[in-house]
Amino acid sequence: MIxxxxxxxxxxxxxxxxxxxxxxxxxxxxxxxxIRWRLFWQQVNEIGSxxxxxxxVTGGFTGAVFAAQTFFQFHLLGMDSAVGxxxxxxxxxxxxxxxxxxxxxxxxxxxxxxEIGTMKVTEQIDALRALAVHPVDYLVVPRAMAIFVSxxxxxxxxxxxxxxxxxxxxxxxxxxxxxxxxxxMIQFADLADVSIGLIKGFVFGILIVxxxxxxxxxxxxxxxxxxxxxxxxxVICSLTILVVNFVLTMGLNIIFPA
Amino acid sequence: xxxxxxxxVRGLHKTLGSQQVLRGVDLSVNPGETMVIxxxxxxxxxxxxxxxxxxxxxTSGEILIEGQNIAGLGERQLGAIRKKVGILFQNGALFDSMxxxxxxxxxxxxxxxxxxxxxxxxxxxxLGVVDLDGQQEKMPVNLSGGMRKRVALARAxxxxxxxxxYDEPTAGLDPIVSDSINxxxxxxQRRLGVTSIVVTHDMNSVFHIxxxxxxxxxxxxxxxxxxxxxxxxxxxRVRDFVEGRSGEAE
Numbered sequence: 001m002i003x004x005x006x007x008x009x010x011x012x013x014x015x016x017x018x019x020x021x022x023x024x025x026x027x028x029x030x031x032x033x034x035i036r037w038r039l040f041w042q043q044v045n046e047i048g049s050x051x052x053x054x055x056x057v058t059g060g061f062t063g064a065v066f067a068a069q070t071f072f073q074f075h076l077l078g079m080d081s082a083v084g085x086x087x088x089x090x091x092x093x094x095x096x097x098x099x100x101x102x103x104x105x106x107x108x109x110x111x112x113x114x115e116i117g118t119m120k121v122t123e124q125i126d127a128l129r130a131l132a133v134h135p136v137d138y139l140v141v142p143r144a145m146a147i148f149v150s151x152x153x154x155x156x157x158x159x160x161x162x163x164x165x166x167x168x169x170x171x172x173x174x175x176x177x178x179x180x181x182x183x184x185m186i187q188f189a190d191l192a193d194v195s196i197g198l199i200k201g202f203v204f205g206i207l208i209v210x211x212x213x214x215x216x217x218x219x220x221x222x223x224x225x226x227x228x229x230x231x232x233x234x235v236i237c238s239l240t241i242l243v244v245n246f247v248l249t250m251g252l253n254i255i256f257p258a
Numbered sequence: 259x260x261x262x263x264x265x266x267v268r269g270l271h272k273t274l275g276s277q278q279v280l281r282g283v284d285l286s287v288n289p290g291e292t293m294v295i296x297x298x299x300x301x302x303x304x305x306x307x308x309x310x311x312x313x314x315x316x317t318s319g320e321i322l323i324e325g326q327n328i329a330g331l332g333e334r335q336l337g338a339i340r341k342k343v344g345i346l347f348q349n350g351a352l353f354d355s356m357x358x359x360x361x362x363x364x365x366x367x368x369x370x371x372x373x374x375x376x377x378x379x380x381x382x383x384x385l386g387v388v389d390l391d392g393q394q395e396k397m398p399v400n401l402s403g404g405m406r407k408r409v410a411l412a413r414a415x416x417x418x419x420x421x422x423x424y425d426e427p428t429a430g431l432d433p434i435v436s437d438s439i440n441x442x443x444x445x446x447q448r449r450l451g452v453t454s455i456v457v458t459h460d461m462n463s464v465f466h467i468x469x470x471x472x473x474x475x476x477x478x479x480x481x482x483x484x485x486x487x488x489x490x491x492x493x494x495r496v497r498d499f500v501e502g503r504s505g506e507a508e
Contacts, residue, residue, distance in 0.1 A: 119353075126313050126350035131365050131413075132334060132340040 008148060019210050022217075025136045026144050026210075034134075039142035047108050048144070048150030054103045055154045056161050062095050063162025067169040071176070080170075081180035085188035087166040093192035096159035101204035104147075104154065105237035109212035112143055113233035116216025117226040122180075125217070140213045147174050151205030152198040159197055192256035200248050204241050211237050262289035262453045263324045263342060263420040265310060266405055270319035270474065277316065279305050281477030283319070288392035292447050292454040296499065297474035303457040307423050308385050312336040316439065323421075344414030345423040352398040358379070358385070358409050359394030365417040367506050384412040387449075388442060404435035408442070415446060421453040422446065428460045449481040461500060464488070473499065 029035075070083045116139055121126050125135050163185070170176040212233040219229035265287040270336055272280040279302040287293045297303045309321055310312040312328050320327045323339050323360050331339070352361050362381045371377055388408035398406060407427060414422055424493040427443060431453035444467050456467060464485065470487045473481035473496060481488070481496050488500060497503075 005475055097501050122354070123349065123351035126308075126348060127345075127353070129313055129333070129336075130311055130340055130343075130345045131368060132337040133368050134337075208344075 016219075019105045019214055022136070022140065022210055022214055023206075024076040026140050029134070029137045029141045030145065034137045034141060035145065035182075036138065036142055039138070040145050043142045043146030044150060047061075047104070047113070047146045048153065051104055051107055051150070051154055052157065054107055055100050055158045058099050058103050059091070059096060059158030059161040060165040061156075062099055063091055064169045065166040066090060066095065066162070068174070069168060071174045075174075080174070080176045081184050083170045083174075083176060084166070084181040084185035085165040086171075088163050088185045088189040089193050091159045091162035091166075092189060092197040094245070094249070096162060097155045097197045097200035098241060099223075100151070100201060100239060101208065101245075102238055104151065104205070105208050105212075105241060106234055107257040108147070109208045109233050110230050111211070111238045113216040114215055114226060114230045117219030120217060120219045121222050121226060135217065139210070139217075143213060144209045146211045147205040148202065151201040155197050155201030159194070182215035196248075196252045196256055198211045199252060200245065203244065203248060206243060207240050208237050211240060264289050264322075265421065265453065265455065266320075267306075267310070268322070269321040269508055270306070270309060270321065271317045271318045272302070272309065272314065274305070278477060280309075280316075280319075283474070283477070283479055283489055285472055285479055285482070286494070287453060287455060289453055290447075290451050292443075292456065292467055292469045293472060294456045294458060294468035294470070295472045295474055296459055296461075296464060297457060298499070301474055302477055303459075303474055304425050307345075307425050307455065307457045310423055311345055312338060319361070340374060341417065342420045343423060344417070344419035344421070346407065346411050346414050346425060346427055348429060350403075350410035352396050352401075352406055352410055352413070356398075357394065358390070358396050358398070361409060362394075362412045363396065364413060369417065380416055381412075384416040385409070387415065387446070388412045389438075404431050404439070407431070411439075411442065411446075414432045415450065418450065419452060421455070424454065424456040424458075426458055426460075427456060428458065428463050433462075436460065436462065437466075443467050461502070480493040 067083055067087050070086050071080065074080060074082050074086075077257060116125075119139070125139075128135050128138055167178075171178045171181055213231040215236070216228040219225045267283050267285040270280050271278070272281040283306060285293075292376050295303050295306065305314060309316055309343065309450075312331060318327050320331065323343070326339070328336060328339055347355050353364065356364070359381050362384050366377050366380060381394065385393065388411050388449050390405065390408055390412065393405070393409075398409070401409065424443065427439050431439065440463050441454065443454065446451065446452065447467070456463065468485050470482065470484055472479050475495065481491065481493065483491070488496065491500075
């Protein structure tokens with residue numbers, strides 16, 4: 001029992017160490033200017049542009065459902081006009097960044113892990129190294145930079161669509177006064193709430209790219225290994241986002257008190 | 259580049275998991291020489307080859323490229339050495355997201371070449387050497403095994419390395435394509451004068467391309483000599499390998 005607990009602890013420490021090392025390698029390469037702009041724009045398209053539909057649908061329907069549920073409860077108390085701020089603050093602080101993080105982890109994290117993992121097991125990464133190209137510079141840096149740029153924008157998009165659909169549901173379907181809906185939202189939700197969402201999105205982006213690329217770079221044993229790396233990437237990203245979200249919520253509440 | 263380089267391996271040990279793959283390999287390859295390393299499948303030939311370009315780190319021992327020990331160098335420090343050494347992987351290891359032209363141009367683009375005309379001309383020349391000029395637009399997935407290896411060879415030689423390492427260049431190919439690859443290796447060696455190290459268990463290749471032959475057995479160099487020495491060796495273990503005898507009863 002003690003031995004197996006110790007082994008798990010050591011494995012976790014080793015894993016975290018490898019992630020930290022990958023983070024340092026990546027940031028070091030970015031700071032030294034080892035940036036391949038063509039690959040960066042390719043990844044912005046892959047991660048940012050092509051994730052938009054998923055993020056819009058997720059944000060939009062989450063906002064719509066949340067507005068409806070909030071209205072059903074608040075209507076009983078005669079607090080219809082509180083729906084706007086409640087939805088806006090929830091979308092900004094929690095639902096927008098977390099759901100976007102989970103969606104991007106599923107779509108982009110899996111793709112990163114599978115692509116890099118396949119390159120690993122088919123010796124393409126060894127070929128890169130043999131051609132004097134560092135795999136982190138070529139594979140991780142463009143993805144990391146693209147996700148640093150894309151994630152806050154995707155989170156913003158998700159929040160925006162969530163608020164927009166909540167307005168449609170609240171005002172057009174449920175009959176809340178539009179003026180109260182908007183003015184209360186502006187009164188209670190401010191720039192700090194949006195900042196929290198964007199910061200969380202940025203942090204989740206770092207986690208997704210590090211975990212997914214790490215899984216790909218350490219893929220082993222052919223197709224089975226790539227499959228395992230891909231699944232693990234999504235699972236680890238998702239769980240890490242949920243855990244780190246709690247830590248961020250507590251930490252950011254100190255910087256941006258409610 | 260193309261100035262031949264010397265390679266020396268001293269007391270190379272490699273342990274993978276619980277298996278001792280290399281148990282003290284000593285080998286010296288002269289500039290401009292074609293050294294063929296033979297040995298049984300799973301005997302550590304590819305492991306030895308990967309050590310020569312720093313793709314694997316030894317458990318102990320030294321690997322001297324032009325007198326510089328690369329065994330202790332970090333990934334980024336190995337860059338300068340790797341620019342002098344080209345490698346042909348067993349399955350080609352072409353980048354499957356790029357077409358043939360871009361695969362072959364990759365070393366030039368990564369070394370900072372930007373003149374599209376010059377790059378196109380060099381790619382065409384490199385593909386011409388392997389008789390594949392005109393195939394630039396094809397994707398690796400649409401190539402046969404032999405073509406993939408030849409494209410990989412074009413990629414390995416485009417930046418004119420001083421040494422080329424070949425990992426099983428004829429494995430899995432029919433005899434005619436194997437012969438064309440063997441002739442190609444010989445032609446490249448004559449034309450570019452590079453140091454070549456070929457890992458194979460194809461005896462036809464050995465007799466066709468080798469200047470000297472090293473037989474890797476039980477993790478050590480068991481035999482080292484010229485092709486003629488190999489032919490005339492009376493050592494039963496060498497003879498068994500050369501003549502393809504398993505020693506098992508019918």
